[in-house]
Amino acid sequence: MMERFGGKGRRTARTANRQKLKAIASSASNTWGLFLLVLLLGYALVEVPRGLWNGSKPGYTLNYSYFKVAKLSLDKCEAEETVDDILESLQIATISIGPGHPFHCNLETIFQRIPAELKDRMNRRQLPDDTPTDTPTEKSLIRLHRQTIKALQTLQRIETQWGILVDKIFDLEDVAKNQVSHDRRFKPSFPIHRSLPFRIIYNPVVEWYWKCIVKDYVLKIAAICAGCLSVAVVWSEVTFFNKSPVLSLFAQFLNLAKRNYDYFTIEVLSTLIIAYLCYCAYSTVLKIRVLNLYYLAPHHQTNEYSLIFSGMMLCRLTPPMCLNFLGLIHMDSHIIKTHILETHYTQVMGHMDVISIISDGFNVYFPMAILAFCLATYFSIGSRLLSMLGFQQFLDDDEFTTDLVDEGRELIKRGNNKLINH
Template sequence: MAYLLIFGIIVALTLATASLYRYGNVQRQHPLVTLSVLTAWSFSFLIVFTIPLDVTSTVYRQCIHPTVNDNDDNTLQSISKTVSNSSNTCQKPWGMVSEDVFPSLWRIIYWTSQFLTWLIMPLMQSYLKAGDFTIKGKLKAAVIDNAIYYGSYLFICGILFIYLALKPDVQLDWQKLKAIASSASNTWGLFLLVLLLGFALVEVPRSLWEHSWPGVTLKQAYFKLAKLNIDKADAEENVDDVLESLNAVSQATPLTHELRPCIDTILRKVPTELMERVRRHRSDGGQSNAVPSEKSLIRLHKQVIKSIQTFQRTDALWNVQVEKVLHLEDVEKNLNSLDRRFKTEFPQQRTKLHEMICNPTLDWYWQCKLRPPFMRSMAIVLGVLSSMVVWSELTFFNRKPVLSIFANVVNVAKENHDFLTIELFSMITLCYLCYCAYSTVFRIKFLNLYYLAPHHATNEHSLIFSGMLLCRLTPPMCLNFLGLIHMDSHVIKTQVSETFYTQIMGHMDVLGIISDGFNIYFPMVILFFCISTWYSLGSRALNALGFQQFMLNEIDQNESISNEFIQEGKGLIDREKRRRQRSEESRMRRRGQQLPARELSNYRASPAQNNGRNGGSGGVGGFETSQRTSNDGLLGDGDSFDYNATNQMGRTFSTEINERFGDSTQIKVGFKGYNDLDSDNDDSRHWSNIKDGAPRNLFDDV
């Protein structure tokens, strides 16, 4: 029974669904985008979870029906012994899958994912970026946008076909054409895979080691926050300029114009708060009142989509980085806490289950005591695993003696018929390679056009890009892994039973330069990229070109540019703290204004008594409390004043001035039309003529 295969399918689908729900916004994004990305992610994860089952099935078939090269005497002797004892030793692994399942499964997964990544998703991505207002126009723009992209591939394929046609010993058929297509896709994926792994195999363990030291991590977070602030300011300026042009076009176009629906379509894609901000700060100078043409609206529509996408991406990056900096500051403040309870400056809402599982005491022990040594231990383990990958990439083509560490581990498990070890070892290695490859794309600066932001903050373009990337990198990565464990007969030049995955994918034997040269020796270039990453040659080169990067050897220098960015990051986070504190205080004031009338009467007993004595309505100063809103502004936030109390004043205005400044001044305050003798009485009459209640305008009581 294929219990493990069914379990792998469920896990892959669950993981893809949970990831899509975490990063995407299913309610707002297009259903086709959701379906395409879910399919791409599910199939990519399923390949990783199913390859170990295919490997164990192949090992079992090799044990039952071994076939080797006749020139390898040692292997013949070992296989003859295996055949003689096959009935006793070759036991079927648990969860064995039938042989007719894997070929159909791999055909569906591979060709569906290739169809998505090379045809559907690029068109879908260009369709979303198109500025046309009709489906036909968007499809036409998407095809034109991908014409150069597809034209380059057709040009390369044309050269390959001409080369094959001139070779008399090669007969082109459908199987050969599929091999050419898969070889082109896998060669492109292998080229990108080597670049990504060369960076990640060093950077992933090193980043874990650096993150185990809170001080260094906090400085790096300050540095990144300062750089994000520059990107955020540029994105805000760009989106403001584009939206100002859109606002001017909207005002210049009458409601009855034939292009007005197109403008309304653009306006619906703009967030309300952005459009309101542009209208508040709008400047009328230099704006044209001419009605735009349809082409200019299409161009403006495309600019709006691109600018809003960039703004949302930088805003999501900014919010994630701010939360990270605030958390790191909380960790640094709690390191020397005596009560051993983790305290945060800005507490977040937590569910009751989360509070029960992770209380402040457990959180303090994890963040301050257990997490740093755990991170360092994981860095050492992953560093050893990265060294094994690099060594195996350099030596996997050598079959006698076997130098690849992964091949030796699998061979030992073969001899002991330990299928569980083979499955677990293959799963751990593939998952680590996947993490290194996929995480690198979103960490390199020039590939930071797309970003997977949690809390439903990822746009559709980033989701489509991630789906394309997974579909292109997963197949060549699995082929490379099969070569590392010597399960590909065309790599080790030995006739053995192969995996069904390799049989469906092919060996790229049509072109000798690809099968004998590039796919074997190009992975050795990974050592060069690892050395470059270890010595930070890329960061040093970018620093020399003016693109400032975080360098650990410069943070202790007082006049370094890195230190300036760190200090700027501290100032930015202080400003963010003050903004959040003001927002929290304003929220608390609004909550206080919405208290029930009974609580207000108990809280303000004196004004209530005055209101009852003067016939008020039970509110403050004769006004009902329920009429007060959060928009009352300056008067609403000030201390309450009972204007009706002025009717019971026992002294005049002149008396009050004399009390403040002394009777020796002999000041008499009079009003026009009144004599000095009757000034006090006239003052009393003047005050009595004032209407009861608060002033109508802001300065009526001055």
């Protein structure tokens, strides 16, 4: 009998230990996610309204695009040089590895990755007379294959980004030219092929009014709305821990709707708040660029490592964002110390209250740091520090930024002249 009760007690203890371990892991994950969330929101709550407002100024957007194309041209030149080095190595390998060589099949596997135009360029190239022609080993061929795949993927990704950015600049230059037009018909520099129904609806007159007048006002209105939401989020983040009086704007709004049993308003407000928080946090994740290794590229040009990195960031942000939202509207009982019904979300995901310093300090007061991050973003402190470290950022009052804008303008002018001549 005693053995049976002893075994039962050990099983209960093991179950309790597993529950504690699960709670600690959940708390650590949520705490780290909250740290990332505050950093990202501190940037995005300022940058999203400012980006919309700057987007309503075609001159600013055009200069920023010139700046980006100048920086991208450096990456493009570096990627092309890397591919040229790969082609030279392959050309040397073909000299020492003939059709009857045991490694010839391996070399053909590498050549299957090379596009036809690059093969033609390689065949036209003349190697110097003193070029060493040592026979590569199997390991060196494997390394060359891996370098070939990476170099071609990088070149293709940068060329795709280059094409998208150049098309955007051409469109912005057309907008600048058509804004001074008196006939109010949009005239692009290069004809755009559109389907017949779309040409009827989106005719040159409609296109002129949209791109030259209406679009700017729409972006300005969106910037003002986003700015108001950002101010409300920052105020609520700084004051949500204060339960009497209730200072959080979102908690006040939901309390008013709750008193009138207006569930539709509660759903709309909750959806709007969470949607804006998600947009700010996730849009910042999509812009993160880690040493040109991890970043999201358009038109399906993102590699698998960047997708995993971004997906991991998104998964880490979602639970703490929901817990933070519950705190903003005073629905998290472990932040607002009142006896309220536990939400289903916290019943499943838990809280950040396993360690007292986390429950009573970090998860309550750390969101107040969002104000400091917002001020740093507003005054572009991070961009200025990165520029000082050699990672040039777009700054209006920086001389090097002006030089890059002028360089980008010249690059586009040369590209435009080539298209016109052809």
